[in-house]
Each structure stands twice: as structure tokens, then as C-alpha cells.
Amino acid sequence: MEKEINTETLILNAAKKVFMQKGFGATRMQEIADEAGINKSLLHYYFRTKEKLFDAIFEEVLSQVIPKISKVMTSDYTLFEKIEIFADTYISAFQKNPHFPMFVLHELSSNPEKILPRFKNHLGYIEKIFPQIKKEISSDKNIDAEQLIINMLSLCIFPIIAKPILKGILFNNDENKYLEFIEKRKKEIPKFVINSIKK
Amino acid sequence: MEKEINTETLILNAAKKVFMQKGFGATRMQEIADEAGINKSLLHYYFRTKEKLFDAIFEEVLSQVIPKISKVMTSDYTLFEKIEIFADTYISAFQKNPHFPMFVLHELSSNPEKILPRFKNHLGYIEKIFPQIKKEISSDKNIDAEQLIINMLSLCIFPIIAKPILKGILFNNDENKYLEFIEKRKKEIPKFVINSIKK
DNA sequence: GTCTATATCGGGATAGAC
DNA sequence: GTCTATCCCGATATAGAC
DSSP states (O other), X not given: OOOOOOHHHHHHHHHHHHHHHHHHHHOOHHHHHHHHTSOHHHHHHHSXXXXXXXXXXXXXXXXXXXXXXXXXXXXXXXXHHHHHHHHHHHHHHHHHSTTHHHHHHHHHHHOHHHHHHHHHTTOTHXXXXXXXXXXXXXXXXXXXXXXHHHHHHHHHHHHHHTHHHIXXXXXXXXXXXXXXXXXXXXXXXXXXXXXXXXX | OOOOOOHHHHHHHHHHHHHHHXXXXXXXHHHHHHHHTSOHHHHHHHSSSHHHHHHHHHHHHHHHHHHHHHHHHTSOOOHHHHHHHHHHHHHHHHHHSTTHHHHHHHHHHHOHHHHHHHHHTTOTHHHHTHHHHIXXXXXXXXXXXXXXXXXXXXXXXXXXXXXXXXXXXXXXXXXXXXXXXXXXXXXXXXXXXXHHHOO
């Protein structure tokens, strides 16, 4: 019932929204202040610099999204089950945070030396699936575990970051058609992938 | 033999390099001037504003990369042949312009209303392949032409824009390993896709 | 056409009143 | 803790000399 939100979380929410949409470089402190409905200098009172505010956001966003996925990968489902759950979990997470993938990839791309280390802490899960892939399929067929992982990531993430093109060109700017398309992919991707790797 | 490059193309080349790496918002006119080895105010002499300079670049870059792809799609190869040529052509184009996909997607993402219209002019080719897909495969199987196109695009483009993660996390920062991986995908993607859609 | 100097503006950050 | 006023720098853009 606590309706009184403290200023700090007010700022964090506003900053998250603006940073995710515009990226670090294009974000203005003024815009965050407006979004939060407070004064610009309050931002500096709570987080000394724009950089520190960004860091706080980045850490928070990563630790919100990544664990959901990590949990799937380290569970003890079969590989085919994991592929199905993975696509569903990934895409569902992005439906809630549609700017997340572009945000992370863009910051990584323009500032790898700064962003990559902190990103690394969160991605141990990727390697954990390798043994299982090798065990369940790639030993007898000529399937490369790394290529398979990247295929899964590509198929899930690209349609999210390319939303403006897909929506604008394939779906004549119809938001709902785009959303349906994404929803359908939760089933289509596993079907497509599993179809390819099982003989 | 014409070694005397005129100032305008000098500027365009420099601007292309910087804009593609940093995006519009984070690019400084000074940096473009330095890269071109000329004075900052010359930029304004040739292209009145940063915005106009950017527009010139964007148009040029699009018209350099897109036609190569368009040509493949409108040729009269079979669908399976096209899938092979498409992956090779696409990835080869990105090997030469590694920042191109992130550049375009990021500008689209942060400024769709401005960028999308000009982008549209170049992407008529996508629809041209639909009838062929429907004719050659999707009628008898339950394969959606749109999903298939997006799968191809995803598999080709994502590994390029996610380079920092792949290189940093999968390949321990080894540039050559990353490049080999991308090279291999020219064959792996068609194999993966064709394997999935042919019964 | 190319340069130097300068105007102008916007944004991050700080000082200080309340 | 929150606001107003202000500093200061960096970046776009223009004026004007050569």
C-alpha cells in the first residue's frame, strides 16, 4: 500500500526509461529529471554524475533479465526441452523490456572495454550448456555447439532489435501484427531449430 | 591515377567512418575534421549542418550495400540456391562494413520516423522473394514465408552486431577466432536453414 | 576554398538559499 | 532533501581574413 515512492527509485525508474531508449550518449540529464518530475540538480545529489547513474541502471537491468535465463540453462531438462523453454523465456523477457537488447548491444558496441567486464559477470551460463549439446547431439552429427547457441540467440534477439524495420516494412506499421509475429516465434523458433538438428 | 582527391569525398569518407562507429548522437564534428585532416569549419562549408552531412552519408551507405543483396533476391536461382548465395553475400558485405548493421539498426531504433522512410526505398527486394518461398516450399509444409526470411536475416546479422560479446565471451578476445567463426557461418547458415525446411 | 577567431548554445556539474 | 542560480566546458555554427 506504500504509495509514497522515495525519490531515489523515482530517479532510477526515469533514468532506466530514458537510457534504454536513447543510450548513454544521447541521453540528457534534463530529460531524466523531467521524466521523474523533479529538479535536475537532484540527480546529482543522489548520483554524483551521469556516468554513475548510468552504471546503477545498467547493473540493475542486467540483474533483472539475466537470472531468468541462467536458471533455464542450468536446469536439468533435456536439450530439446531447453530449446523450447529458452525461446519462450528469452522472448517473454524482451516483451517486457523491448529496448533491453538494443540498449546492451549498442553500449557494448560503442564502449566494449567499459561494458564487457561487467557483462561477463552475468554470462557464465552460456558455457554451462556446451557439454550437454555435445553429449546429446553434436558428437554423432556434425553440429557445432557454438554455432547452435548463436543461432538460438540470433533467432530470438534480432526480431526484437529490428522492430522498426519489421513493423514498418513487413507489417505496414501495424503494432499488433508485429506483436503477434513475435508471439508466434516462441513456438516457431524451437520448431525450426529442432527440425534442423534432429535427423 | 587521379591521386588528387577532392575535399568533398575526403569529408564523406571521414564522416562515414566516424558516424558508422559512433552513431549520429555521439559523433563530434571535430572528430570528422581530424579524421579528414582538414579544418572543422570546412565541414560546414560543404554540408551546412551535421544533420545534412549525416543524411548524405546514410544515403550513400545504404545504396552501397543494399543493391548487392537485392540483386540476389531478384535473380532466378532456386530457393535453396538463393539461401546459399544470400548468406554468403550478406555476410561478405558485412565483413567489409562491420559497423553497418548496428549503425542502421541503432539509428532506426532511436529515430524511426526520420530514418524509416528513406530506408523503405531500398527494401523492396524483401517482398520479391515471398512468392517463390510459397511456391517452392511453404504450400505443402507449414512454413511461414515471413518467419523464414526473418530467420535468415537474424542468423546473418546478429553475429555481426553482437561481435563484442561473441569475441569477448566465447572467443576470449581472439579476433581471428571470431573472424573464422563468421567465415564458417557462410556455409553453416544455409546448411542449418535448408536442413530445417526440407523434409 | 581554406583557414582563424568568435558567437552561441546546450548540457553536466556545483554553490548556496531554504 | 529540494530548489534556483550559475559556472564551465565542449560542440555546432558563423564571420571574416587570406
